[in-house]
Structure formats: structure tokens, C-alpha cells
Amino acid sequence: MDYKKAELEQLKEFYRDRLLEDTLPFWFPKSLDQEYGGYLLMRDRDGSLVDDDKAVWIQGRFSWLLSTLYNTVEQKEEWLAGAKSGVDFLEKYCFDTDGRMFFHTTRDGRPIRKRRYFSSEVFAIVAFAAYSKASGEKKYADLASEVFGRCLNYIQHPEILPAKFTDTRPLKGFSIPMIFIFVAQQLREYTGDIRCNEWIDRWIQEIERDFVKDDIRSVMEQVKPDGSISDHFDGRLLNPGHAIEAAWFILHEARYRNNDPHLIDLGCRMLDYMWERGWDKEHGGILYFRDVYDKPVQEYWQDMKFWWPHNETIIATLLAYTLTGDEKYADWHRLVHDYAYQHFPDKEYGEWFGYLHRDGRVSVPLKGNMFKGPFHLPRQEWYCWQLLENF
Amino acid sequence: MDYKKAELEQLKEFYRDRLLEDTLPFWFPKSLDQEYGGYLLMRDRDGSLVDDDKAVWIQGRFSWLLSTLYNTVEQKEEWLAGAKSGVDFLEKYCFDTDGRMFFHTTRDGRPIRKRRYFSSEVFAIVAFAAYSKASGEKKYADLASEVFGRCLNYIQHPEILPAKFTDTRPLKGFSIPMIFIFVAQQLREYTGDIRCNEWIDRWIQEIERDFVKDDIRSVMEQVKPDGSISDHFDGRLLNPGHAIEAAWFILHEARYRNNDPHLIDLGCRMLDYMWERGWDKEHGGILYFRDVYDKPVQEYWQDMKFWWPHNETIIATLLAYTLTGDEKYADWHRLVHDYAYQHFPDKEYGEWFGYLHRDGRVSVPLKGNMFKGPFHLPRQEWYCWQLLENF
Numbered sequence: 001m002d003y004k005k006a007e008l009e010q011l012k013e014f015y016r017d018r019l020l021e022d023t024l025p026f027w028f029p030k031s032l033d034q035e036y037g038g039y040l041l042m043r044d045r046d047g048s049l050v051d052d053d054k055a056v057w058i059q060g061r062f063s064w065l066l067s068t069l070y071n072t073v074e075q076k077e078e079w080l081a082g083a084k085s086g087v088d089f090l091e092k093y094c095f096d097t098d099g100r101m102f103f104h105t106t107r108d109g110r111p112i113r114k115r116r117y118f119s120s121e122v123f124a125i126v127a128f129a130a131y132s133k134a135s136g137e138k139k140y141a142d143l144a145s146e147v148f149g150r151c152l153n154y155i156q157h158p159e160i161l162p163a164k165f166t167d168t169r170p171l172k173g174f175s176i177p178m179i180f181i182f183v184a185q186q187l188r189e190y191t192g193d194i195r196c197n198e199w200i201d202r203w204i205q206e207i208e209r210d211f212v213k214d215d216i217r218s219v220m221e222q223v224k225p226d227g228s229i230s231d232h233f234d235g236r237l238l239n240p241g242h243a244i245e246a247a248w249f250i251l252h253e254a255r256y257r258n259n260d261p262h263l264i265d266l267g268c269r270m271l272d273y274m275w276e277r278g279w280d281k282e283h284g285g286i287l288y289f290r291d292v293y294d295k296p297v298q299e300y301w302q303d304m305k306f307w308w309p310h311n312e313t314i315i316a317t318l319l320a321y322t323l324t325g326d327e328k329y330a331d332w333h334r335l336v337h338d339y340a341y342q343h344f345p346d347k348e349y350g351e352w353f354g355y356l357h358r359d360g361r362v363s364v365p366l367k368g369n370m371f372k373g374p375f376h377l378p379r380q381e382w383y384c385w386q387l388l389e390n391f
Numbered sequence: 392m393d394y395k396k397a398e399l400e401q402l403k404e405f406y407r408d409r410l411l412e413d414t415l416p417f418w419f420p421k422s423l424d425q426e427y428g429g430y431l432l433m434r435d436r437d438g439s440l441v442d443d444d445k446a447v448w449i450q451g452r453f454s455w456l457l458s459t460l461y462n463t464v465e466q467k468e469e470w471l472a473g474a475k476s477g478v479d480f481l482e483k484y485c486f487d488t489d490g491r492m493f494f495h496t497t498r499d500g501r502p503i504r505k506r507r508y509f510s511s512e513v514f515a516i517v518a519f520a521a522y523s524k525a526s527g528e529k530k531y532a533d534l535a536s537e538v539f540g541r542c543l544n545y546i547q548h549p550e551i552l553p554a555k556f557t558d559t560r561p562l563k564g565f566s567i568p569m570i571f572i573f574v575a576q577q578l579r580e581y582t583g584d585i586r587c588n589e590w591i592d593r594w595i596q597e598i599e600r601d602f603v604k605d606d607i608r609s610v611m612e613q614v615k616p617d618g619s620i621s622d623h624f625d626g627r628l629l630n631p632g633h634a635i636e637a638a639w640f641i642l643h644e645a646r647y648r649n650n651d652p653h654l655i656d657l658g659c660r661m662l663d664y665m666w667e668r669g670w671d672k673e674h675g676g677i678l679y680f681r682d683v684y685d686k687p688v689q690e691y692w693q694d695m696k697f698w699w700p701h702n703e704t705i706i707a708t709l710l711a712y713t714l715t716g717d718e719k720y721a722d723w724h725r726l727v728h729d730y731a732y733q734h735f736p737d738k739e740y741g742e743w744f745g746y747l748h749r750d751g752r753v754s755v756p757l758k759g760n761m762f763k764g765p766f767h768l769p770r771q772e773w774y775c776w777q778l779l780e781n782f
Contacts, residue, residue: 042624044686044687045687050624050686050687051623051624053623053624106559106560110557110559110560111557111559112556112557112559112560113555113556113557114557162553164504165503165504166501166502166503166504166505168497168501168502168503169497169501169503232442232444233433233441233442233444233760233761295435295441296435296436296441296755296756296757297755298755298757298760298761298762299755300692300695300697300745300746300754300755301691301692301695301754302754302755303754304691304692306691354691355691357748357749358748363691363692363693363694364687364688364689364690364691364693365687366687366689369624369689370624370689371689
């Protein structure tokens, strides 16, 4: 059933109010680390700090969010100062001497762990890019472009990084083209880096060519280098929330390119396939993992409901609806929005729980840890609000 | 309530029958890889193969089990031949040129992954040791001692292995002293390696000094090098099943040393503390993770019920009961035995499910994967049967 104009207006206000009156106040300003810079984000359900370590990628994410609010919502000085605290911490403590970034530091910035992956870099780039716009300081645009260039080099020369697997049966992951579409979109928006359009085209083409399987209606998470399916646990594993997140990055690109019909079609196909595979018809919500051939998944938490796939699916369905007018997407948006806002919010202390069992019971009440922080939920509320503002 | 003699007799027959008529037939002989050697163990609930890769540590575990049955139950030629298939595969395909072992190979023995840890070596040692006794071939005793020596070197010089963390805030893990007590016990039994007693003493002393906390009634999973608690997610994390497994290794040592009272006391304290922290008073069963200060645990599957902590707790409570006669342990043994045999067995296809939700529903029906295979369950059934045979 189509959304009526008044309903969309209500939705817009709902997302705005949740963001500004519930989600953001849970984290800000109390998470600002006045002593060392950056943010103290590993918090229990009531907001009390359970660990003062810092996950570098989440430092970048929150700094990006604060700059983005400053750039798009209101030029609040406290948001700008908050964003600066994050970029300062990243710049001062989070780079190793080889130019790569750490993943996990102590509160005062001493490195605990550096990973093989470059997820810290991903969110440092968007934090620097958004802050360059917010502050007007070109230095941060340059820094964002420099780290982006390093990442392009890792992508083109993966042998630079330590290998997790041998060359016996190589697989390539969906994560890289997926997340770098978002990175390049942000970098383009705030710095105008001229490499972005070409790379976005390449990553979208790679996803369409190698990861989207129309014959079996699926988006793969890992494939062989030639795009074929590896019939082992790892090759069969699907992550519906991840694929749906990529779907809306592509739909966002379609919108940026004057509603490019091919990109709308691609994003909607990805959403369709992974809604079919991910939506839990029994309990509602998006399942975490599936097997492409419906075999059992090795990861035992596979049927849990994590917060973030719901944020990504709320965005993707709303964006698909605004781009196509297909009432199927309005129906799906209602389903996932209602499920999420009925099950995840902590009515007592605000924000969302992150980890529910399949039937909706809370598994761990943490609001923040090495993997959850102020990102997917506030980004969703901000994006949907802004989308409906301009619809 | 104490166990009556007839009840113990029934229990003994129960464990024997389950092992020989249910658990072992699920895996053997059908898992023997007639083409490449080793075992095909990644199986769905009905026994069908879902992945033909090989987890090296589980190859070692199953080979150890078959030799152990041959050494202690009956000299069946098929068990000896089955054990040989595993040691041959390990020897032929699973060592890298630097003497370290791979973790994951293809069916035909091409390496896919080598980890930082030496869990493959742990189970290769016990497989070689048990097979040396079964076959009478001294070559395998020498091989077991050689790999054991390499592991002692890794333990004393951890800088040889790739580091996961920086030196900023080092922690040492319970896993090493814990699992190597078992390894050295096996090596001593089958090869008489003269290093074993001294090392078992050192590891037990390390556990008692650094990991067992009488003041807060806990066994830690990771501590600072001086044995103090690190108040972060990783330092607070408890793994009750793991600590209880170590408790029975120490009780086994107590029995070997003519019921050494200090070791009985130590093993029982560890069991007591972790039963209190791990037993789920609401649903029954052993919870997977707990936080030492009852803060929320970062790992979202923390309240699931895995098969193996139940196997280890069945052994530990029965062994504690036979060593102390304390009826508390008979009560606990009844509780965990009844919970486990009511919830885990697959009544249709045999063997146990591995992964239940907190309330006992099955999460993943797999019988074998990279982490589950024929080890904890058959070892428990074998050990408890043998214990009651000689009680």
C-alpha cells in the first residue's frame, strides 16, 4: 500500500525527533573524552562506561556523523568541536609509521591491535572529508584524499598487506567494493576528489558482474576471483544486511545521477533478492546470515537479529520506494520499520539494543563495544529524515 | 544425594552404549576419506557432507580418539586403520616448511589457512602419541615428542610466532597451560616423555597462581603477565566450560598421583567457582561466556548453550564425585547430565546438535564444521565409562 503524503510527513518528523531527541543525546556530549580527545563509546545500556578503550573505526564513524550533522542540519559549534576531537585523535594516535592505521587503542591512544583489514582507514577518510567541509580547512580534504589513495593501493596490490589465507583457493569479498562506494560518495561530496566517479563506476560494475546472481536471486558475500561460487562454508555464506546496505549505496548513486534507471534497477534487484533471503517470515526482522543453498551456516549466531541490518533495510526500502513508487517497497519499509522500532529501542535509557535473539529477546544489552557505536542508527535516522525532506 | 552403586553401574552402561551405538557410528567408518586419507567431518544433521575441507586440529582429534579406543577398549583393526589414516594425512599434508602446522586444508591436503596459534600441533601431538602405542611404531612417539618440543619453544619464545596484539597491554591466556596439561598427560601415558611431569607441575602452578582467584571465586580466561585482572572486555571475559575442562585435567592428575589432596582441592575449587558462574539457573545448562564483574559481555552469543562445555562438565562433576564422595558433585552431575542428554541429542539421526539457544532451541543443526567434530562428546562418553569401570 502506498504511503500517503501525511504519512511520509509523519515519518520524516519521527526520524528527526528520534535522532535529535533520543539517539544523539545518548552519546553526545557525554562521550567526548575531554582529556585525550576522541570518544568514550563502550557503554552499558544505562550509558555507564564499561571499557575506556577506543575502536578506531568507530572513532571515525562518530566524527563523520558530527560533521555531517553540522554540514546538513545546523551549524552548531558543539557538533563542530565534537567532530574535531575525533579527527584530532585519529590524526595524532591512530596511524602507524607505515601509514596504515591501528584498529584498537587505549584511551590515551597507545595501540593495542592493528588488523589485516583497513576498516579504520575507511572511516577516517569519511571523517576527514566531512570535517574538511565543516571546518573549511583544506588540510583535512588533502588528508582524506591521501588515505583514500593508500587504500586504492591496498586494493590494487593486496600483497602489500599480511595475508589471512594461502593462495590455494582465493576468494574476493563484497566488503571492499561495497564500502568504498560509500567512501567515494562522501569524498566526492566534500572534497570533489576527481578519482571518485571512475572508482564508483568500477566498484558498481564489479558488484553487478561478480556478486549479483540473477539466476539464483542472490547477492554473494565472497566469490572466486572470476565471480563463480565456491561451494564451501565461506563461499556459500550470505549476509543480507550487508548486501542491502550496498543496495542503498547504489540507489543513492542512482539518485545522484538523475535517477539513472540502470542503477535503480540494480539496487532494487539486490534489495529484492536479499529481502527474500533475509526477512524472517516467522518472527519478523532481518536474519544475520543465510546459506546460498539453504544449507546450515557454520556461524552459530546466524539467526540473531542485529541492529544494523535493520537500519540499512529501513533506508534501502524507503529509498527504493521514493525512486520507484512501487508500493511493495512501502510495504517492506513498514514491516522493517515497525519491527525495528518495536524491538530494538531501549525504552528506559534510550538508543537501541544491538543484539536480539531470533525471537526478539535481548541477548546483550550493551549500547557500545568494539563493533557497535553511534553510526548505523543515527545515520539511518538522519538519512531518512533528509530524504523525506527533499522528496 | 549420593549415587547408589546400581545407578553408577547404569551410568557406566549408558555412556558405553551411547559411545559405541550412537556417537561413534555417526562418524565411523563413513567419514574415512578413502581417496586422500584423513576424515571428511563437516556434516549436516543427517550425516550428509556439507563441506569437504579439513580442519587440521579436528583431524588430529579424531585420530587420537580412534587410537584411544584401540588402546583402551578393544584392539579392533578398523580403529587402528582409521587412526592411521589420520596420522598419515597430518604427516603428509599438514606441516609447513617452517615446522609449524596449517589450520585448514582442502580435501586433498592443499593448505588454505595457517593461524597464529598452534591448536593443530596440540592435537597432532596426542594423535601421534596415541597411535605410537596402538601401532607399536616408535617413529610416532618420536614425532609426538618432536612437535611437543617445538610447542614448548613457542610457549617460551612467543616472539617466534606472529603477534596479534602490540606490547601495549599484554595479556596471557589460560588456553596454553590448560590444554598442554592434557597434551603432556597423553604424551606421558603413551611415550613416557620425561619432560612431561615437570611441565605439568609448572602449568598447574601457573593456573593456581595466576588464573584461579579465590577471593572472587573465579577462574580467569586471560590475565596480565603478573596474574592481575585487566578491567576491559577481554580481561573480564570468563569461559566456564573451558575452566571446568581444566578442572578435570587437574583432577585427572590428582588421581594419577594417588589422589593428591592438593590437586583434588584445586580442581574442585575451579569446578565450584565456574559452576556457580556458568550454570544457568533459569533454563539449565552451562552458559558460554560470563563477565567476571557481571557486566555485559561483548560477544553476543554469550548466553548460548554449546555442546562441549556440557561434555566437560559431565566429566568434571563425575570425577569430583568419585574423588571426594561429596554428594554435591553427584547432584551437579545429575543436573548437567540430564540437561545435556535431554537437549543435545538428535533423536532422528544420532550424535548431538552443537549449538542451542539459551532456552534449548537448536540454532544450527550441523554435526561437524571447522570447530565441531568427533571429540568432546565421544571423549566424555569414553572417559566416564572408563572411570566408572575402574571405580
